[in-house]
């Protein structure tokens with residue numbers, strides 16, 4: 521048997537650096553719970569332990585499939601366009617505007633993680649918000665932003681990460697949480713997320729990690745992110761995020777806009793913006809009726825919005841392409857096992873015939889063979905030796 525401490529909850533996910541979460545670099549972060557070993561955002565599942573487990577909603581996906589002998593291909597490397605982001609200026613350059621259509625990204629997350637409607641909405645909003653924040657704050661293409669909504673609600677998350685190359689990924693811990701609808705009939709994301717804090721990790725291009733956190737206002741994601749922008753950047757911003765599900769829970773439309781008020785913006789511009797956005801709790805109706813550009817026209821009416829021509833900065837299509845993709849791969853999954861002692865690894869080989877490593881970010885599973893486990897170095901690496909991507 522694998523001997524490991526058993527905490528009440530798995531450790532919080534750290535910023536995933538090169539497929540190995542920061543938590544994984546510290547062996548004390550390894551914990552066993554219900555037969556699953558948590559390493560930050562990676563689970564390692566022991567077939568031996570599985571036998572005594574009762575699958576629940578959270579983990580049944582991990583146990584269901586018969587082990588596959590080798591790495592199975594995944595569409596995550598196919599950088600197909602799943603969404604688009606446009607940007608512009610309004611009110612004589614006093615307002616910065618970003619808008620993203622993320623319907624296929626939210627749907628990809630829903631199917632990968634088998635999400636019910638409220639987690640779909642929460643994660644879709646968080647991923648869209650992470651993308652908008654990335655393009656608002658990032659100074660260079662190498663930066664990365666991770667949002668962790670650490671509320672006391674039943675959802676556990678959402679957690680989303682985005683980068684200026686248009687990639688985004690994310691997950692929630694409990695995929696089937698469905699609190700009662702709000703009085704207005706909408707999905708109650710705030711109740712699922714709960715009260716707590718929003719933790720924002722920014723990995724800068726010089727590899728410095730900049731961490732900050734703000735208190736959650738409502739757990740509804742958009743206003744929490746607007747508050748973060750105000751507190752961290754001293755930039756008043758409006759953010760609207762929306763995900764609409766229909767039918768069997770498929771995503772019908774998802775997207776968001778962010779408007780940042782730049783310094784010295786005249787008061788009348790701010791008042792006009794507030795009048796335009798006031799009382800809007802959702803933009804999905806607008807996105808469905810008028811599309812992304814039409815939504816901006818409506819929301820910024822009277823503010824002389826001018827879309828930036830992105831084709832002159834290298835985006836041939838005139839927009840920034842977005843996609844759900846993950847940086848996990850077989851080698852990183854295998855590397856996660858380095859943090860187990862030679863004895864523990866021997867038990868994996870002899871008792872379990874290998875190990876299964878599951879990436880929480882994207883849901884991909886890796887069946888690690890005994891030969892691969894034997895190929896691992898017997899000495900534990902120090903953090904500096906973990907190669908960067």
Ligand SMILES: [Zn+2]
Pocket residue numbers: 846847848849879880881882883884
């Ligand atoms: Zn992954």
